[in-house]
Every structure is written in C-alpha cells, then in structure tokens.
Amino acid sequence: MSESEWQVARRRKGQTRKCKSQVPLSSPSVHEQLDVEKVVKRIRTTVTELRCEEFWPKWKDELLMATSASASAEEDVTEEQLKSRDDPPECVCYGLGSFSSCAAARYQLAMLLLLLEVLQVSLKNCFVYDPIFSSGEQNVLRELGMTVLTENEEGKRPVTKPTLFYLIHCGKALYNNLLWKNWSIQGLSQLLMIGNSFNGMRERTTERVFKQEYSYISKAVGLCEEKTLPCPPRMIDVFSDTAVITFPRHILLKEPQVNWAEPHEPEYRDWQDLEIILKAQS
Template sequence: MSDSGGEWQVARRRKGASRSSKSLQVSLLVAASASVSKPPEDTDTEDRPEKVGEGRSCQRLECVCYGLGPFSSCVASRYQLAMLLLLLDIPLKDCSVYDPAFSSAEMDVLRELGLTVLTENEEGKRLANNPTFFYLMHCGKALYNNLLWKNWSTQCLPLMVIIGNSFSGMRERTTEKEFKRDYSYISKAVDFSVERKLPCPSRLIDVFNDTAVITFPSNSLNRLPQSTWTEPPEPLYQHSSDLEIILKETQS
C-alpha cells in the first residue's frame, strides 16, 4: 500500500478520464452549482448554471465523505473514491473522510492524497456551517437521517448538497410505516428536496446505481410552516433491527 497514494495522485491528474466519469462530473456540477455558489437566501438565480466556485469568495466550500468502504479490497469502493477525487473542485484538505471500516494503511493512503481523515464516528451528525458536499455513496438510511436531523433548519439545509442514494428510491424500497417512524427526516425531506439523478454507465451499475444530487432550495423551505423546524427530536431507532451503519461505542 506504500505507493498507492502516488498512484492515486497520478490517476487523478490524467486528462484522459473516461466519458462516463466526465458525464457524471458535469451532471453533478450543474446540479449542485446553484446551491453552493450563492448564499441560501438568494433565489433569483436558482436555475442559472454556474461554475462551482463563482460567488463564494466569502464562504468556504467543504466536502464530507462517509461510508466509502475498504477500498484496498473492494473494487466498488475504489471507483467511488476515484469519482470523489474527480469531482472535487476544492482543496483536498477541505474534504474530510470517515469509515469505521478503514484500515490504518487505507487511512495513510487517504492522508497521502491530501484528504482529512476523521478519527471520530460522527454517525452522520455533522453540522454544515459552510456550503458542503456530503458524499454518501450507498450509505445506510440512518446516516442520511442523522445528517438531516443535525441540519434541520432553513439556515443549514440550503448549505448542503448530498451526493448519494435517492430519497425517493429509499421511500419506494421501504414500507410507509417504517419510513415515517424510523426515518422521519428523510420522509419529510423527500417532499421538498430537489433530486437530479446522475447517469450511470451499465458497466458501473453496481457502483453508482440510484445515485442522485440532492439539494434543498431556500424558497421551498421557506414555504413550509414554522412548526416544521421547532425542536426536532434526535433519531433513536428503537424499532429498527438493521440500521445499516456502525454506531459509535458508548462509554460505560
């Protein structure tokens, strides 16, 4: 694994990236630009395509990646890491990554790449203080739900762009009772968030299927009743037998 960091750096700089990667990159940047390149209260340019980076001189753009998986042994995880590196339009040091499955060697590789490796299991409960990409490829529903809960306000949600599994797809694959009971924040967000499905080449269907760019336009949030945002309770998942995420260890 000692030379892997250099190999990844070379791969990231290759100009001959595949058409599928370029297509995903362009689709993501177009879908996300309106949300991360302007303050959330500005709705006059909601649908105007811009380059990510325009108009954000006063706001730091960040990226958080959860659940990437053991990329040294998993081909799908390597593809997802490669796509993350291709998509980044920000300094690598401003991208934080975490997965409890990372080995010490994998964490060393990620640090060599310039990424920031988190040491604490946040369970997805990360507050967006600046415009932030959250890269959550095939993560468990509880992780998405926790992230939404932590940012459940008209100030924080518009700062987020989620690149991960479609909320509407989650709803289709989950019983209505379970979805509303255990994943109430996803259940609510699916009605006011904006999803843009990303194209997925057939040969990568197991890697990027059901992938969407999810944003939270301020104008949609501001039309909801104020009670929507009042003291949102922290998710507990008392009735869920399979959370699909690893919880942090509780202190005895």
C-alpha cells in the same frame, strides 16, 4: 459555490455494502500493511480512467447545475467565481469502505477526487471517515491530502458553510441523522448530497417504517430537488441508485415555520437493520 473539475456484476440486494462498513474488523484486509505509494498510484490511475468514461461529463454537468441552483436561482456559477469565494466549501465523506481491497470503493474514492476538482474544494477540507479504515488506508488518504476524522459522528454533523456530503451506498440512518442535525432552512440550504436517491429509499421501504424510523428522509423528499446520475451497466455495484440532491431555499421557505421547531433526535427500534456502525461499536 463554484465550478472546477468537481467489470462489476449486477448487485444483489445488500451485496455492495459488504465492501462498506459491514466488513468485520477482524478481516485480514483491514490489518495488512499497505504500500501507500502503490495504492495512491492505483487510485490516481482510476481517476484518469473515470475521467475518460462517457458518463463522467454528465456527472460534472449535473453537479455544476446543482451548485449553480444552490448559489443563485438566476445565474450560473463560473469557475472563476468558485476560485474567488471568501468562504470555501467543505466536503464530508462517510462510509467509503475498504478501498485498498474493494474495487467498488476504489472507484468511489476516485470519483470523489474528480468531484472535489469540479467544486474547487481543497483536499484538506475534505473530511473522510469509515470505522473500517485500516491505519494504512488512513495513511493513503492523508497522502492524497485529505483530512481523516477520528470520531464516528454517526452522520450527526452540523454545517456552517456550503458542504458536499458524499454518501454513496450508505445506510438510511446516516442520512436521517445528517438531516436531523441540520433541520433548518439555513442548514439544509447549505447541503449538497451525492448519494442514495431519497425516492429510491422510499420505494424500497415500507411506508410505516419510512415515516417512523426515517422521518427526516421522509419529510426531505418533498423539500429537495433530486437528479439521478447515470451509471453504466458494468458499474452497477459502484454507482447504482446515485443522485445529486439539493435543498433549494425557495422550496424550504414555503414550509410552515412550525415544521422547523425543535427537531427531535432520531430513535431507531431495530438497531440490527441500521446498515451503519454505531459510535459505541467503532
């Protein structure tokens, strides 16, 4: 992969997700008509605002270092190398939330646009999905140049090329499903995640539940490199507990071959606590 330009109160537990996929589909904000041009302009203004934030250069540097480490253990990736790639990377964004009515979701979308610049990912190769998107919000995303997915994949998306997954404040089941679907040396080595810290998930979940319900995240903790991304106090609701996560090939190769054989699809006992909207519900 290569380089380019890839007032919120303290969040109580679960508060942020109210802007996310927990919003009821009957919410007025979901169905109201949007002024697409006005919303696009507001998002671009937010992009400009974030670009001027003190923490943005650190996000950019951490992303480029992670990208460089994934591409080569010895040399940094330059912007020119990024532009000359034969097989350009993709991006998948799940669970963004209702960005037309939720300030946190709007800032997260603006940050995604900045990160895509850095990684030289074409907007058309950025696939976005949230079951709570209104038709107006889908039109906004298309106007920005992104590709809106029409099917709830529940995170079960296999990768065939370097892919950035942008999953800020998404439910653990989404991460677990994604890891399961790509549980191989080839698959994991092509994943670059920006989302919830795996270590943070482990700390906030009982050991029994973490290993039984979210076994792939549990195993991934020892197979990944995770760098925490800075978050200013006023943006705790927006970017708290966010990390850039990679799966270096040299670490994956140390894993016994038996641990890659026939990964079983995750099964969840407590569907009420999954923090995601299932395909059957969307």
